[in-house]
Amino acid sequence: MQKILDAILADELDAIGSLDVPESYRGVTVHADEADMFAGLETRDKDPRKSLHVDEVATPELGPGEALVAVMASAINYNTVWTSIFEPVSTFGFLRKLGGRHDLPYHVVGSDLAGVVVRVGPGVTAWKPGDRVVAHCLDVPLEAPDGHNDTMLDPQQRIWGFETNFGGLADLALVKSNQLMPMPKHLTWEEAASPGLVNSTAYRQLVSTNGANMKQGDTVLIWGASGGLGSYATQFALNGGATPICVVSSPEKAEIVRSMGAELIIDRSAEGYRFWKNEHEQDPREWKRFGAKIRELTGGEDPDIVFEHPGRETFGASVFVARKGGKIVTCASTSGYMHQYDNRYLWMNLKHILSSHFANYREAWEANRLIAKGKIHPTVSKVYSMDETGQAAHDVHRNAHQGKVGVLCLAPEEGLGVLDHELRAKHLTAINRFRGV
Numbered sequence: 130m131q132k133i134l135d136a137i138l139a140d141e142l143d144a145i146g147s148l149d150v151p152e153s154y155r156g157v158t159v160h161a162d163e164a165d166m167f168a169g170l171e172t173r174d175k176d177p178r179k180s181l182h183v184d185e186v187a188t189p190e191l192g193p194g195e196a197l198v199a200v201m202a203s204a205i206n207y208n209t210v211w212t213s214i215f216e217p218v219s220t221f222g223f224l225r226k227l228g229g230r231h232d233l234p235y236h237v238v239g240s241d242l243a244g245v246v247v248r249v250g251p252g253v254t255a256w257k258p259g260d261r262v263v264a265h266c267l268d269v270p271l272e273a274p275d276g277h278n279d280t281m282l283d284p285q286q287r288i289w290g291f292e293t294n295f296g297g298l299a300d301l302a303l304v305k306s307n308q309l310m311p312m313p314k315h316l317t318w319e320e321a322a323s324p325g326l327v328n329s330t331a332y333r334q335l336v337s338t339n340g341a342n343m344k345q346g347d348t349v350l351i352w353g354a355s356g357g358l359g360s361y362a363t364q365f366a367l368n369g370g371a372t373p374i375c376v377v378s379s380p381e382k383a384e385i386v387r388s389m390g391a392e393l394i395i396d397r398s399a400e401g402y403r404f405w406k407n408e409h410e411q412d413p414r415e416w417k418r419f420g421a422k423i424r425e426l427t428g429g430e431d432p433d434i435v436f437e438h439p440g441r442e443t444f445g446a447s448v449f450v451a452r453k454g455g456k457i458v459t460c461a462s463t464s465g466y467m468h469q470y471d472n473r474y475l476w477m478n479l480k481h482i483l484s485s486h487f488a489n490y491r492e493a494w495e496a497n498r499l500i501a502k503g504k505i506h507p508t509v510s511k512v513y514s515m516d517e518t519g520q521a522a523h524d525v526h527r528n529a530h531q532g533k534v535g536v537l538c539l540a541p542e543e544g545l546g547v548l549d550h551e552l553r554a555k556h557l558t559a560i561n562r563f564r565g566v
Contacts, residue, residue: 146258156237156299177213178519201318239298240266240290243322265493313501314549319535329488331361332496345370350432355382441465508532532563
């Protein structure tokens with residue numbers, strides 16, 4: 130592995146294909162025999178630092194249409210948090226169903242990467258060893274007709290590193306070649322690794338015709354506007370001529386979205402919204418108070434689109450505040466999957482609930498292209514070493530982070546990998562916006 134890393138650091142990428150691939154590598158794993166380790170604990174008390182390990186694992190055999198990538202950096206996503214606390218189910222069920230190479234007593238996790246291709250399998254013509262790449266996390270075989278209009282509808286669609294093995298929080302990662310995209314030249318490894326999953330998800334959810342199909346002039350309510358998903362949704366709204374209403378949970382997070390150009394901001398900590406009276410009953414008076422605050426900010430307008438991802442905690446309020454005929458586009462449900470809402474506010478006002486789950490290759494490519502052109506920027510706030518992945522996941526689990534949390538894999542330090550220094554200089558303030566907060 131060291132020779133491969135040396136070639137990458139020396140920018141001798143043409144030599145990568147001639148170097149030996151090691152028989153094993155470091156990877157961040159969960160273990161099947163620990164799947165019940167948190168039994169009986171509340172979700173908030175489950176600690177990823179106890180379940181995530183850094184192990185030496187065997188290099189998988191490369192199959193047709195696949196690529197093996199030397200991972201310079203990766204990032205933490207909420208699906209890695211779910212994997213680490215074995216919720217809502219253990220991911221080993223996914224691996225057993227997939228079978229073959231993937232069904233192992235350990236799961237190498239991670240659904241983002243930036244790195245260099247070291248090998249390609251039979252049939253791969255678009256990529257070669259030495260290519261600098263990022264990867265999106267849609268793993269799809271496209272053997273069924275259902276996915277040929279939109280690959281997200283393929284019955285065998287999976288999320289790489291969550292529903293497959295050999296993910297990106299590792300020195301090497303196994304991906305399908307149609308997961309690969311060019312690495313933006315003005316970014317460091319850790320910056321380039323961070324947008325993939327959340328940027329693509331936000332693009333489909335908000336911009337794509339498969340999602341909310343946002344247009345100029347739309348008013349968009351964005352929950353968690355300084356977080357992983359929300360920070361990209363805020364950028365897409367601003368970049369696309371919409372008006373974001375950014376919901377955050379602290380003055381510090383309010384300042385971040387304000388620095389991005391957002392003007393309409395709701396600080397939940399200051400307003401003290403309590404949408405649930407107790408575990409079983411919501412408080413419509415709080416929905417109305419929230420709606421009144423939105424109208425106060427917008428001059429009387431309700432949101433055309435609600436960008437929903439917290440789930441159970443906020444969904445009732447989201448359905449209530451959307452305008453007549455408006456859209457609530459939902460994914461993730463990080464606060465719980467069992468949503469409750471008053472259907473009268475949906476059906477009598479002809480509102481639409483739209484589901485969204487990651488993105489197809491075209492959507493991911495378009496989202497990455499916007500990153501590469503400097504139209505949308507990474508939101509890295511903090512970077513950990515691979516040995517500290519448990520702490521990084523713990524931060525995300527506790528919402529003790531802003532934007533995206535990166536992880537260095539092969540990269541020995543931050544700040545490496547930039548090729549286009551001129552483009553970087555133009556956008557340096559935006560690139561560094563989330564750091565140091």
